Amino acid sequence: MNNKIKKYLKEAVILMFVLAIAMNIISYYKSLDLNKDKLDITSFTLLDKNTFIISKAKPLLLHFWATWCPICKLEGENIEKISKEYEVISIVVQSGSDEAIQNYMKEHNLSFKVVNDKDGIYSQKFNIKAFPTTFIYDKDKKLRFSEVGYTSTFGLYTRMLLIK
Known part of the structure; x- marks a missing residue:
């Protein structure tokens, strides 16, 4: 059970990291026309x-x-x-x-x-x-x-x- 929790936590951290990068790319793209x-x-x-x-x-x-x-x-x-x-x-x-x-x-x-x-x-x-x-x-x-x-x-x- 402990390994499952570690696996899910690792996946959650990776997902948050990917989302943060994606949000910054989207923000940059939207700010080009300002x-x-x-x-x-x-x-x-x-x-x-x-x-x-x-x-x-x-x-x-x-x-x-x-x-x-x-x-x-x-x-x-x-x-x-x-x-x-x-x-x-x-x-x-x-x-x-x-x-x-x-x-x-x-x-x-x-x-x-x-x-x-x-x-x-x-x-x-x-x-x-x-x-x-x-x-x-x-x-x-x-x-x-x-x-x-x-x-x-x-x-x-x-x-x-x-x-x-």
């Missing part, structure tokens, strides 16, 4: 109607998501954690009214900065086709990283530290 230009936006109007001015001296994590996206729900806590230490702007797409989004944020204990992309202006500008999609810009607003799909808290912290 806007790779230098960030030319200097401010955003947030959900709470405040204006957020992008720092010229700090890296920026720009995160596109939707309230109806199950992967985005899983990733929300990761974005929340990283937003406590780094400059993060999240852009919520196809997710309803400001009030509906505020209710979603409250229900899921999220407090990061949110822009409601009601008209799809930002999602078109960045050529977003799937959610979640994350961009990381250096302090000069040059794109250093982009990913389509789930990103762990550890992965986000590591990428932010590498471009600092």
Whole structure:
């Protein structure tokens, strides 16, 4: 019986490794069409109607998501954690009214900065086709990283530290 458990554990580890590689390949493929230009936006109007001015001296994590996206729900806590230490702007797409989004944020204990992309202006500008999609810009607003799909808290912290 012990040999069977070892065999299944070994197969599970191999499967997880293969899945991780496949997910990274898919993410890379999906990110090929994203806007790779230098960030030319200097401010955003947030959900709470405040204006957020992008720092010229700090890296920026720009995160596109939707309230109806199950992967985005899983990733929300990761974005929340990283937003406590780094400059993060999240852009919520196809997710309803400001009030509906505020209710979603409250229900899921999220407090990061949110822009409601009601008209799809930002999602078109960045050529977003799937959610979640994350961009990381250096302090000069040059794109250093982009990913389509789930990103762990550890992965986000590591990428932010590498471009600092």
